[in-house]
Amino acid sequence: MNIQSFVDKRKEMGLSQKxxxxxxxxxxxxxxxxxxxxxxxxxxxxxxxxxxGIALDEIIGINGNGSKKLVKMMNTAEFNxxxxxxxxxxxxxxxxxxxxxxxxxxxxxxYYYLQGYLNVLDDGDLLEAVFDFNQIxxxxxxxxxxxxxxxAFVGLGMVYAQQSDDDKSEYYFSKVFxxxxxxxxxxVTKIWRYIxxxxxxxxxxxxxxxxETANALLRYGxxxxxxxxxxxxxxxxxxxxxxNECELNGHSDLVLNLLNKxxxxxxxxxxxxELKKIRKLIEDCK
Numbered sequence: 001m002n003i004q005s006f007v008d009k010r011k012e013m014g015l016s017q018k019x020x021x022x023x024x025x026x027x028x029x030x031x032x033x034x035x036x037x038x039x040x041x042x043x044x045x046x047x048x049x050x051x052x053g054i055a056l057d058e059i060i061g062i063n064g065n066g067s068k069k070l071v072k073m074m075n076t077a078e079f080n081x082x083x084x085x086x087x088x089x090x091x092x093x094x095x096x097x098x099x100x101x102x103x104x105x106x107x108x109x110x111y112y113y114l115q116g117y118l119n120v121l122d123d124g125d126l127l128e129a130v131f132d133f134n135q136i137x138x139x140x141x142x143x144x145x146x147x148x149x150x151x152a153f154v155g156l157g158m159v160y161a162q163q164s165d166d167d168k169s170e171y172y173f174s175k176v177f178x179x180x181x182x183x184x185x186x187x188v189t190k191i192w193r194y195i196x197x198x199x200x201x202x203x204x205x206x207x208x209x210x211x212e213t214a215n216a217l218l219r220y221g222x223x224x225x226x227x228x229x230x231x232x233x234x235x236x237x238x239x240x241x242x243x244n245e246c247e248l249n250g251h252s253d254l255v256l257n258l259l260n261k262x263x264x265x266x267x268x269x270x271x272x273x274e275l276k277k278i279r280k281l282i283e284d285c286k
Contacts, residue, residue, distance in 0.1 A: 086122040109148040235265035
């Protein structure tokens, strides 16, 4: 609801609240709408808009449509994040004014989550990443009711892992690990985010050489991908399973088989960045 546009138009026409509301509603009704966001009946709102010569869509639809467009852009940035195309993710995110999302809490959390992950994964500003994730945890979702809180926990875990702070990184990853198998998945974007959480938890435990935990998460990630027909993460999952197997038992046919699977999915998804890494690992394995 773009109330400010309504107010600006009234003032532009030189009308007081009393003048605009006369014969339509009480001045108090109009004041509550303009100052407190209390929406009057649709009949009253239409009459007020008609007096100002503006379409109802301009008041109801501007923020929603703008927000939807920006969310669509951020979904593209999120997909680029999945395939490690950080440059294009940054390009999209830098083109979005955070202020333009202020009326959409979900979109604002998506923005902070993406910016935080890009800072962590693309050698950005870790202090900025901590700020981004804390905006989600402390301000936007203090009760931890959305998947963005879990994404923020993972992000903070990655920040502290990069700083070799084992206590803090374990604290955040364990908060996620305890609930990871019970998180609901009810749309495609949440599946991406859910697999994101599984994958980066697995990377964390792989780096700590806790391969039993890491591989259990990776195999669960494969199952989630298969059950929901999502292929974009599966190449990276198979690649990490291969790396873990190689660390445990050295080069083997199993390692090569896992890498071959990763290569097939990378080719299928045209993920050139990942394909280069996988083919180098295959070459090293022969």
